[in-house]
Amino acid sequence: MNLAKVIGTVRATRKDHRLEGRRMLVVQPLTFDREPAGDPLVALDTVDSGPGDVVIYVSSTEATIPFRPGDTPTDATIVGSVERIDTDRGTWTRSSR
Template identity: 35%
Template sequence: MRIAEVIGTVTLSRCHPSFQGARLRLAVPMTLAELQQEQPLAAEPLVVWDDLGAGIGSRIALSEGGEAAQPFRPHDKPVDAYNAALLDEINL
């Protein structure tokens, strides 16, 4: 699980039927230096499935890979990243 910052919303004109009603966010995973605000965000953004209602600028806990699809079992969804938690505060 990684920490990421939401930078936008993904809007689809056509989508896979299992994405009906989904909220997709664009998030950038953060390094320790970025969390300490010593560097600007530099990683490549990811499309994240969001059931929790994250807004732009929110910090989230991001689950990737096979673990990202686990909340949808036994149904299959083509998801590579999932918003597992909204983070209110991070203490380093």
């Protein structure tokens, strides 16, 4: 799983019916130093994320698990809203952003 920051939304009225009612968020992957890591991508959401939130997202087939038993064609889904990170590089907490 990777760290990312929510930076926007995508609107697509014409889409696969299995995506109806799902919010598509634009997320910028981050390093654990909160620096951008590669290009932004589109992820579905399971934790009511909003712009600026630091989140954890899963990639690949696992991204469909939060929406089971239904089949949802997604390869990236936000599964947690991050409050605190402790690594050998220091501690980060949401309030410190």
